[in-house]
Amino acid sequence: MSRIVVKCDKCGEIGACDSSSDLIHRVNNCNGNFIETSLPYDDFWILCDISGDNAFLQAMVDLKEKDPIEYQLKMSQFKTQVQQQKNNKAQSSNTVKCPKCGSTNITAGQRGYSLLTGFIGSGSTVNRCSKCGHKWKP
Ligand SMILES: [Zn+2]
Ligand SMILES: [Zn+2]
Incomplete structure:
Protein backbone atom coordinates (compact mmCIF):
# COMPACT_ATOMS: atom_id res chain seq x y z
CA MET A 1 0.00 0.00 0.00
CA SER A 2 1.45 3.34 -0.95
CA ARG A 3 0.09 6.80 -0.52
CA ILE A 4 -0.19 9.00 -3.54
CA VAL A 5 -1.29 12.48 -4.47
CA GLY A 15 -5.93 15.27 -2.60
CA ALA A 16 -3.97 12.43 -1.08
CA CYS A 17 -5.13 8.83 -0.84
CA ASP A 18 -4.05 5.21 -0.77
CA SER A 19 -3.19 3.75 -4.13
CA SER A 20 -5.15 0.67 -3.06
CA SER A 21 -8.44 2.58 -2.79
CA ASP A 22 -10.80 2.76 -5.74
CA LEU A 23 -9.64 6.24 -6.80
CA ILE A 24 -13.08 7.67 -7.39
CA HIS A 25 -13.82 11.19 -6.17
CA ARG A 26 -16.98 10.66 -4.16
CA VAL A 27 -17.25 14.08 -2.55
CA ASN A 28 -20.22 16.17 -3.76
CA ASN A 29 -21.32 13.33 -6.07
CA CYS A 30 -18.46 14.19 -8.36
CA ASN A 31 -17.61 10.57 -9.28
CA GLY A 32 -14.64 11.74 -11.29
CA ASN A 33 -11.55 9.56 -11.59
CA PHE A 34 -8.49 10.31 -9.52
CA ILE A 35 -5.36 10.51 -11.63
CA GLU A 36 -2.04 10.17 -9.91
CA THR A 37 0.02 13.35 -9.98
CA SER A 38 3.79 13.67 -9.84
CA LEU A 39 3.59 15.42 -6.48
CA PRO A 40 5.27 13.43 -3.69
CA TYR A 41 2.98 12.55 -0.80
CA ASP A 42 5.14 14.30 1.82
CA ASP A 43 5.37 17.45 -0.27
CA PHE A 44 1.59 17.53 -0.48
CA TRP A 45 1.25 17.87 3.28
CA ILE A 46 3.88 20.58 3.45
CA LEU A 47 1.99 22.48 0.76
CA CYS A 48 -1.25 22.00 2.70
CA ASP A 49 0.42 23.63 5.69
CA ILE A 50 1.28 26.61 3.52
CA SER A 51 -2.11 26.82 1.82
CA GLY A 52 -4.87 24.29 1.27
CA ASP A 53 -6.01 26.23 -1.77
CA ASN A 54 -6.54 23.95 -4.76
CA ALA A 55 -5.25 26.53 -7.24
CA PHE A 56 -2.01 26.73 -5.26
CA LEU A 57 -1.65 22.93 -5.23
CA GLN A 58 -2.35 22.85 -8.96
CA ALA A 59 0.32 25.49 -9.56
CA MET A 60 2.83 23.35 -7.68
CA VAL A 61 1.86 20.23 -9.68
CA ASP A 62 2.38 22.23 -12.88
CA LEU A 63 5.65 23.66 -11.64
CA LYS A 64 7.02 20.23 -10.79
CA GLU A 65 6.34 19.07 -14.34
CA LYS A 66 7.59 22.20 -16.07
CA ASP A 67 10.49 23.25 -13.88
CA PRO A 68 11.59 20.59 -11.36
CA ILE A 69 14.57 22.66 -10.21
CA GLU A 70 12.44 25.70 -9.40
CA TYR A 71 9.99 23.32 -7.75
CA GLN A 72 12.69 21.87 -5.47
CA LEU A 73 13.79 25.38 -4.59
CA LYS A 74 10.26 26.39 -3.65
CA MET A 75 9.74 23.19 -1.68
CA SER A 76 12.85 23.77 0.42
CA GLN A 77 11.62 27.32 1.16
CA PHE A 78 8.22 25.98 2.14
CA LYS A 79 9.77 23.33 4.36
CA THR A 80 11.75 25.98 6.22
CA GLN A 81 8.65 28.16 6.50
CA VAL A 82 6.52 25.32 7.88
CA GLN A 83 9.26 24.34 10.30
CA GLN A 84 9.50 27.91 11.56
CA GLN A 85 5.73 28.13 12.00
CA LYS A 86 5.82 24.94 14.03
CA ASN A 87 8.68 26.24 16.17
CA ALA A 108 2.25 30.74 40.02
CA GLY A 109 1.51 32.29 43.35
CA GLN A 110 1.18 35.69 44.92
CA ARG A 111 4.09 37.11 46.73
CA GLY A 112 3.68 38.96 49.97
CA TYR A 113 0.27 37.61 50.72
CA SER A 114 -0.46 36.95 54.35
CA LEU A 115 -3.53 35.24 55.69
CA LEU A 116 -3.43 37.38 58.81
CA THR A 117 -3.02 40.80 57.35
CA GLY A 118 -4.24 40.40 53.84
CA PHE A 119 -2.15 41.91 51.10
CA ILE A 120 1.29 43.14 51.95
CA GLY A 121 4.22 43.78 49.73
CA SER A 122 4.11 44.45 46.04
CA GLY A 123 1.57 41.80 45.15
CA SER A 124 3.51 40.73 42.10
CA THR A 125 3.42 37.08 41.24
CA VAL A 126 6.15 34.62 41.79
CA ASN A 127 6.58 31.23 40.16
CA ARG A 128 7.34 28.22 42.23
CA GLY A 133 10.96 24.21 45.02
CA HIS A 134 12.88 26.97 43.24
CA LYS A 135 11.12 30.37 43.30
CA TRP A 136 11.62 33.16 40.79
CA LYS A 137 9.99 36.21 39.36
CA PRO A 138 8.29 35.58 36.00
ZN1 LIG B 1 -14.03 15.49 -8.47
ZN1 LIG C 1 12.72 23.30 39.48
Missing part, protein backbone atom coordinates in the same frame (compact mmCIF):
# COMPACT_ATOMS: atom_id res chain seq x y z
CA VAL A 6 -4.14 12.47 -6.93
CA LYS A 7 -6.18 14.89 -8.95
CA CYS A 8 -9.80 14.45 -9.93
CA ASP A 9 -10.15 14.48 -13.73
CA LYS A 10 -13.62 15.96 -13.43
CA CYS A 11 -13.52 18.74 -10.86
CA GLY A 12 -9.75 19.13 -10.59
CA GLU A 13 -9.57 18.72 -6.84
CA ILE A 14 -6.20 17.59 -5.56
CA ASN A 88 6.82 29.48 16.81
CA LYS A 89 3.72 27.57 17.80
CA ALA A 90 5.71 25.39 20.18
CA GLN A 91 7.25 28.46 21.74
CA SER A 92 4.04 30.41 22.19
CA SER A 93 2.23 27.46 23.73
CA ASN A 94 5.23 26.74 25.89
CA THR A 95 4.39 26.75 29.57
CA VAL A 96 6.70 28.32 32.10
CA LYS A 97 9.78 26.29 32.82
CA CYS A 98 11.82 26.17 35.99
CA PRO A 99 15.13 27.91 35.24
CA LYS A 100 16.85 25.60 37.67
CA CYS A 101 15.65 22.08 36.85
CA GLY A 102 13.64 22.67 33.64
CA SER A 103 10.44 21.19 35.06
CA THR A 104 7.18 22.53 33.62
CA ASN A 105 5.30 21.68 36.80
CA ILE A 106 5.07 25.29 37.96
CA THR A 107 2.62 27.00 40.24
CA CYS A 129 8.66 24.95 40.86
CA SER A 130 6.77 21.97 42.27
CA LYS A 131 9.69 19.71 41.55
CA CYS A 132 12.68 21.43 43.10
